[in-house]
Amino acid sequence: MPFYSLETIHEVAKDENKIFLSRLAQRDASNLGYTKKDIAACLKELNNANFLNTQKYNGIVMDAYKISYQGSVGNRDDLYIKLKLTSEYQIVISVGSFHLSR
Numbered sequence: 001m002p003f004y005s006l007e008t009i010h011e012v013a014k015d016e017n018k019i020f021l022s023r024l025a026q027r028d029a030s031n032l033g034y035t036k037k038d039i040a041a042c043l044k045e046l047n048n049a050n051f052l053n054t055q056k057y058n059g060i061v062m063d064a065y066k067i068s069y070q071g072s073v074g075n076r077d078d079l080y081i082k083l084k085l086t087s088e089y090q091i092v093i094s095v096g097s098f099h100l101s102r
Contacts, residue, residue: 002063003054004085006046009093012085013043018092028099033073042069042079043093052080060084066101 012018016036021029029039045067052064062084070076082097 002048002051003061004063004083006048008085008091009046009083010044012091012093013040016040019043019095020092021095021098025095025098028097032071032077032100033075034071034098038071039095039098042067042071042081043083045069046081055082062096064097 016039019036019040021039034042046065050065050067052066055062055064062082064080064082066078066080068076068078078101080097080099080101081095083093083095086092086094
């Protein structure tokens with residue numbers, strides 16, 4: 001069971017300006033040809049069947065997902081996505097990993 005609500009992830013992903021990628025996730029997504037719009041659309045398609053596990057790093061909780069997704073460049077990729085929801089002034093999605101599944 002995911003730590004973070006998929007319903008909230010879907011709602012927040014409607015605004016791609018609320019999605020923040022780590023440097024590595026940004027590099028990997030770019031290398032795969034994914035735009036922020038693609039990533040937002042992919043996050044909106046996540047469901048419980050895609051959930052892998054919840055991981056804890058130095059007190060930070062992140063949910064990991066694996067999803068087969070076709071981006072705007074037309075390729076279908078098996079993606080590994082690790083994310084968390086954060087909220088200081090507003091709820092945003094922090095994507096720690098976004099790469100091909102290994």
